Amino acid sequence: MFIILVYDVNEKRVNKVLKTCRKYLNWVQNSVLEGEISDANFKKLKSEISRIINKDEDSVIIYILRTTKYSDREIIGLEKGGESLFV
Amino acid sequence: MFIILVYDVNEKRVNKVLKTCRKYLNWVQNSVLEGEISDANFKKLKSEISRIINKDEDSVIIYILRTTKYSDREIIGLEKGGESLFV
Numbered sequence: 001m002f003i004i005l006v007y008d009v010n011e012k013r014v015n016k017v018l019k020t021c022r023k024y025l026n027w028v029q030n031s032v033l034e035g036e037i038s039d040a041n042f043k044k045l046k047s048e049i050s051r052i053i054n055k056d057e058d059s060v061i062i063y064i065l066r067t068t069k070y071s072d073r074e075i076i077g078l079e080k081g082g083e084s085l086f087v
Numbered sequence: 088m089f090i091i092l093v094y095d096v097n098e099k100r101v102n103k104v105l106k107t108c109r110k111y112l113n114w115v116q117n118s119v120l121e122g123e124i125s126d127a128n129f130k131k132l133k134s135e136i137s138r139i140i141n142k143d144e145d146s147v148i149i150y151i152l153r154t155t156k157y158s159d160r161e162i163i164g165l166e167k168g169g170e171s172l173f174v
Contacts, residue, residue, distance in 0.1 A: 004150055006093060008117040008167060029146050030095040031118060046163060053164050059116050060163040063091055063150070067157050076133060076147040077140050080095060 002065040003042065004034045009058035017060070020048045028081030089152040090129065091121045096145035104147070107135045115168030 005025060009017050018027070024045045025033035037045065049060055065071055092112060096104050105114070111132045112120035124132065136147055152158055 004091065006116055006119045008119075009164075029093055029148055032093045032095075032148065046161075049163055055164040057165065059165040059167045061116055061119065062161045062163070064159040064161065065152070065157060066159075070153045070157060072151040072153075074133075074149045074151065076136050076149070077096075077142040078144065078146040080146045 001039070001042070002034070002036050002068050004032070004063040004065070005060065006032050006063075007058070007060045009053055009060070013052055013054070013058060016052045017049060017058075020052060021045065026081055030080075034081075088126070088129070089121070089123050089155050091119070091150040091152070092147065093119050093150075094145070094147045096140055096147070100139055100141070100145060103139050104136065104145075107139060108132070113168055117167075119168075121168075 003025070005021055007014075007017055007021075008031065021027075021033045024037055024041050025035040027033050046062075053060060090112070092108055094101075094104055094108075095118065108114075108120045111124055111128050112122040114120050133149075140147060
């Protein structure tokens with residue numbers, strides 16, 4: 001599956017969240033990562049994030065695309081991250 | 088179509104970008120909006136954004152889902168935006 005992860009977390013925890021996510025996903029923009037991920041790694045990623053964030057204060061949204069066949073990605077302006085595996 | 092829009096723009100332009108996006112989409116998290124949008128409105132949104140941002144400095148990524156049938160959305164922690172139309 002392909003996932004898009006966006007996070008809005010307290011500054012104290014941002015580096016840890018980013019470091020964790022980068023183990024599994026590609027950084028594409030401030031607070032946004034994306035990439036193909038296996039079910040097993042997806043479970044690991046979610047449990048690692050759950051241990052880092054403060055659930056009353058921080059927010060992590062994960063969009064899960066079981067296929068990218070019906071989706072596209074457009075950029076206006078700068079492409080900050082590396083080449084996306086999306087297309 | 089359903090779109091997820093994430094932006095990373097210079098502070099001077101953030102309010103204008105947010106105000107423009109909110110005309111068409113739902114705010115769900117810092118720098119992230121989502122929602123159903125028609126082709127016509129999608130064109131209008133992109134041209135309005137193009138007029139606001141500095142393309143050498145700012146980055147707007149739009150994920151386009153022609154159907155949400157093959158996708159899901161999970162939240163870890165706080166749900167900051169309103170109820171999503173996603174599911």
